[in-house]
Amino acid sequence: MKEHNGSFLLLLLTLYVSSLRAQAPGYLGKHTPIRIECSFFPALSPAIFQNEPLRLNVRSAVSAEHVINRMISAGGSIGYFSVQSPYSYNGTWGDIRNSGLTLAGYLTVYAFHRRGNMAPLGPFSRWELISTRYQLRDLSRRFYPDMRSHLGSRSELILALTLGEQRIFRDHLVWSYGIQLGWVLNAGKINGTEEEVYLYALSVQRLRGYFALNAHCAVGILLF
Secondary structure: OHHHHHHHHHHHHHHHHHHHHHOOOOEOOEOEEEEEEEEEEEOHHHHHHOOOOOOEEEEEEEEEEEEOOOOEEEEEEEEEEEEEEEEEEOOEEEEEEEEEEEEEEEEEEEOOOOOOOOOOOEEEEEEEEEEEEEEEEEOOOOOOOOOOOEEEEEEEEEEEEEEEEEEEEOOOEEEEEEEEEEEEOOOOOOOOOHHHHHHHHHHHHHHHHHHHEEEEEEEEEEEO
16 A cells, blocks of 8 residues: 555656646746836936936837746847937037937846746846937037038947846736846947037937936736
């Protein structure tokens, strides 16, 4: 009788371990969160060093990711940004605006800090490569004598790291929060006239402050 009981317990243990190994990644079999994201932080540098009014840097995006295994997911996003900065060049002064779309691809690694955590749930670190094509516009129309508004366009790459936590509510609603750090790579060489070099150097400097540090939050739904 004891031998039969031991065999039965061994069978149950084997089935339990097999079920753990066969468990699909994701939360309740769902693998794909789709979210609306927002990144924001006060524009401290212009307010401190250039006596500008304190403004809020805001960037929005729509993202989707797919869980690859219990710890890792891959995704992408499309977003929009608009940021202003003052200029002062050869006796002229005014404000320019940088605005454009962002396209990003990323990998997210979820940490097992709590029992039962599984991607896409729990603390995470997200490594992201962001590409943007933005337009420069002279809001004051004083930079050039012909009072043109369009000052050109430029592309940049940004490397970003987001540290945060994602939670799931009622099995299908997701929300996350964290801190995002970013760096404008500025891989392209600036060629052109002195005016163009000045404008693009100014825009890169502003974008570096814009992407450097942001609070990050998102809400969405968990699908599939």
